[in-house]
Amino acid sequence: MTVLEVKQLKxxxxxxxxxxDISFSVKAGEVFTIIGPNGAGxxxxxxxxxxxxxxxxxxxxFGELNWDKHADxxxxxxxxxxxxxxxFDLLTPEENLNLFSTFYTSARPTEEILELINLTEHRxxxxxxxSGGQRQRLAIGLAMISDPxxxxxxxxxxxxxxxxxxxxxxxxLQLKALGxxxxxxxxxxxxxxxxxxxxxxxxxxxxxxxxxxASLIEQLTQEREVHLSFIDGAEAAEQAELFMTxxxxxxxxxxxxxxxxxxxxxxxxxxxxxFKFTKENNYHVEQVSIHEMSLEDVFIAFTGKEWRD
Amino acid sequence: xxxxxxxxxxxxxxxKLTLREKQAWFWGIFFPVILMxxxxxxxxxxSNEDFQAQVAVVNENQNETSDMLLSQISQMELxxxxxxxxxxxxxxxxVEEQEVDAAIVLPASMEETSLSLIINKENEQGATTxxxxxILDKLIQQxxxxxxxxxxxxxxxxxSVTSGTNELDYTDFLLTGMIALAIAQGGLFGMVDLVExxxxxxxxxxxxxxxxxxxxxxxxxxxxxxxxxxxIVLLSLIGVFIFGANLYINFFSLIVVFxxxxxxxxxxxxxxxxxxxxxxxxxxxxxxxxxxxxxxxxVFFPIETMPEWIQPVSHVLPLTYFAQGLRDSMxxxxxxxxxxxxxxxxxxxLWGAIxxxxxxxxxxxxxxxxxx
Numbered sequence: 001m002t003v004l005e006v007k008q009l010k011x012x013x014x015x016x017x018x019x020x021d022i023s024f025s026v027k028a029g030e031v032f033t034i035i036g037p038n039g040a041g042x043x044x045x046x047x048x049x050x051x052x053x054x055x056x057x058x059x060x061x062f063g064e065l066n067w068d069k070h071a072d073x074x075x076x077x078x079x080x081x082x083x084x085x086x087x088f089d090l091l092t093p094e095e096n097l098n099l100f101s102t103f104y105t106s107a108r109p110t111e112e113i114l115e116l117i118n119l120t121e122h123r124x125x126x127x128x129x130x131s132g133g134q135r136q137r138l139a140i141g142l143a144m145i146s147d148p149x150x151x152x153x154x155x156x157x158x159x160x161x162x163x164x165x166x167x168x169x170x171x172x173l174q175l176k177a178l179g180x181x182x183x184x185x186x187x188x189x190x191x192x193x194x195x196x197x198x199x200x201x202x203x204x205x206x207x208x209x210x211x212x213x214a215s216l217i218e219q220l221t222q223e224r225e226v227h228l229s230f231i232d233g234a235e236a237a238e239q240a241e242l243f244m245t246x247x248x249x250x251x252x253x254x255x256x257x258x259x260x261x262x263x264x265x266x267x268x269x270x271x272x273x274x275f276k277f278t279k280e281n282n283y284h285v286e287q288v289s290i291h292e293m294s295l296e297d298v299f300i301a302f303t304g305k306e307w308r309d
Numbered sequence: 310x311x312x313x314x315x316x317x318x319x320x321x322x323x324x325k326l327t328l329r330e331k332q333a334w335f336w337g338i339f340f341p342v343i344l345m346x347x348x349x350x351x352x353x354x355x356s357n358e359d360f361q362a363q364v365a366v367v368n369e370n371q372n373e374t375s376d377m378l379l380s381q382i383s384q385m386e387l388x389x390x391x392x393x394x395x396x397x398x399x400x401x402x403x404v405e406e407q408e409v410d411a412a413i414v415l416p417a418s419m420e421e422t423s424l425s426l427i428i429n430k431e432n433e434q435g436a437t438t439x440x441x442x443x444i445l446d447k448l449i450q451q452x453x454x455x456x457x458x459x460x461x462x463x464x465x466x467x468x469s470v471t472s473g474t475n476e477l478d479y480t481d482f483l484l485t486g487m488i489a490l491a492i493a494q495g496g497l498f499g500m501v502d503l504v505e506x507x508x509x510x511x512x513x514x515x516x517x518x519x520x521x522x523x524x525x526x527x528x529x530x531x532x533x534x535x536x537x538x539x540x541i542v543l544l545s546l547i548g549v550f551i552f553g554a555n556l557y558i559n560f561f562s563l564i565v566v567f568x569x570x571x572x573x574x575x576x577x578x579x580x581x582x583x584x585x586x587x588x589x590x591x592x593x594x595x596x597x598x599x600x601x602x603x604x605x606x607x608v609f610f611p612i613e614t615m616p617e618w619i620q621p622v623s624h625v626l627p628l629t630y631f632a633q634g635l636r637d638s639m640x641x642x643x644x645x646x647x648x649x650x651x652x653x654x655x656x657x658x659l660w661g662a663i664x665x666x667x668x669x670x671x672x673x674x675x676x677x678x679x680x681x
Contacts, residue, residue, distance in 0.1 A: 052513060052516065082514060086510035087511070088322065088326065
């Protein structure tokens with residue numbers, strides 16, 4: 001079931017085309033990620049969908065609802081965590097949540113939200129004393145207080161340390177388990193890959209590509225990179241390299257002392273042949289790994305640009 | 310139903326925010342109190358006491374004339390005559406050392422007709438000296454008149470007139486002026502919260518929820534009113550119990566003047582917030598406005614004491630009418646039927662309405678609410 005449909009969205013600020021013809025639709029229960037470098041138009045796209053910025057052109061539909069006619073109904077259905085994570089600094093997390101809960105016709109118990117965002121311990125501290133990660137979790141909590149069907153998270157992990165980022169990933173995965181639809185923006189590729197059902201890569205206000213992370217990577221190339229290292233030293237590695245080059249599926253090899261890198265279009269077959277060879281010659285392999293392609297490689301392939309965090 | 314609950318929660322939040330904001334307490338409560346105490350101590354402390362001068366009387370050779378003058382001098386309540394008998398040298402020494410304000414040397418013989426007043430050179434221009442010489446002058450004039458056998462034809466009668474039931478003391482004047490100033494500043498400076506909320510994106514955040522911004526504004530105003538009422542009560546208590554101000558309050562007039570004044574100055578603050586992008590910009594403008602009004606609106610001193618060319622400016626400023634309105638309703642117990650009071654309230658209202666309209670227009674057209 002489609003819960004959100006966006007058609008040919010356009011927005012310019014002066015001479016700058018922030019969003020230039022973006023269309024997509026989001027299904028119930030999925031984590032939909034919009035990813036792109038800074039200034040790609042992610043936040044503007046989100047703010048138009050959230051009803052904050054009117055689009056110059058295009059259509060936004062939440063099922064049968066649209067902003068012109070059903071603003072209040074839409075606001076009841078969505079939860080938003082804006083990039084600025086604005087809240088009342090002199091109130092505690094509990095007081096902030098309680099206040100926000102009165103804005104909606106129905107709300108989840110504050111207790112439950114505090115538990116979910118792991119702030120029960122800090123419920124009585126003033127918000128201004130919270131760390132960046134704690135603030136961000138509270139901002140997500142405020143977005144969830146009304147138990148919305150659709151949650152918008154605008155770069156929830158930007159500027160956080162790895163531990164704090166992981167905490168937020170846990171929250172997003174819990175939301176998914178609850179069957180909520182999440183629309184997420186980020187500029188961390190790793191995050192998009194881990195969390196999303198579908199990824200929409202935008203650059204310069206346009207959608208570059210849109211698909212599941214796995215098929216985006218798959219589309220890219222069939223070639224895989226395999227890393228090996230041998231206990232028996234450089235000699236064994238050299239013998240193995242010689243053998244590998246004879247295989248049809250192997251396109252390239254590279255050796256550095258006892259460690260060997262091979263590129264193959266059929267990783268399973270190649271590994272089978274490799275282990276047969278080492279067994280016969282009584283060589284011992286210490287480490288094997290298949291290097292996976294990432295969304296970063298997808299981005300580079302589609303835009304021809306370096307990825308910059 | 311739901312609106313009421315929203316209002317309650319928002320008001321509760323505003324109450325907590327105000328209670329936890331130390332700056333609000335300092336500028337809203339502590340600062341006006343200190344300012345009022347300082348002004349009252351400087352300008353009204355001593356001058357309220359009755360005038361009295363201590364004098365030493367030199368009566369070296371008692372005679373009829375000197376006894377007659379001495380008995381008249383002793384009857385004057387304004388003069389505190391130092392006990393003991395002094396010769397001229399003793400008296401001069403006392404004056405030099407400022408142990409007495411002056412010495413009066415009575416005629417040494419029945420025939421002598423002059424009376425001398427010895428004062429300290431340092432105090433020659435002082436009020437006490439002026440008063441003493443005036444008193445003695447009068448005494449001598451009367452003596453001359455009776456010597457000539459004439460009766461007084463003309464007499465000066467001194468009366469003071471006020472429109473109220475009692476005289477306006479400086480304490481009352483300053484107290485009501487300070488209350489007006491405190492409420493005006495609360496409005497002028499208070500709206501900085503709006504700039505701060507906008508800067509932090511909090512207004513934008515609230516607009517993403519179905520929260521009714523009108524209820525939010527209403528709860529904010531309710532909080533501001535309560536804060537102002539605390540200001541009025543506290544300043545009045547200090548004024549009445551520590552400095553002896555006299556208040557004759559017409560509560561109905563006071564409430565109307567207070568409501569219009571507080572709303573109008575908040576509207577002025579709102580107007581300033583509509584074109585200030587940063588807290589600093591807001592505070593700069595608010596400071597200029599508040600300083601101008603503080604000194605031109607008869608808060609500390611009556612407008613009539615200012616140079617004439619500047620008085621027309623005072624007669625335009627809203628704080629002039631707010632301070633006057635508070636004086637009328639708190640000291641003179643003026644009822645709302647008074648036309649001066651109505652005209653004052655009208656001018657205050659006009660300021661507020663215009664400021665609010667331009668402010669809202671600027672908010673809409675420049676749409677700085679939506680800017681990040």
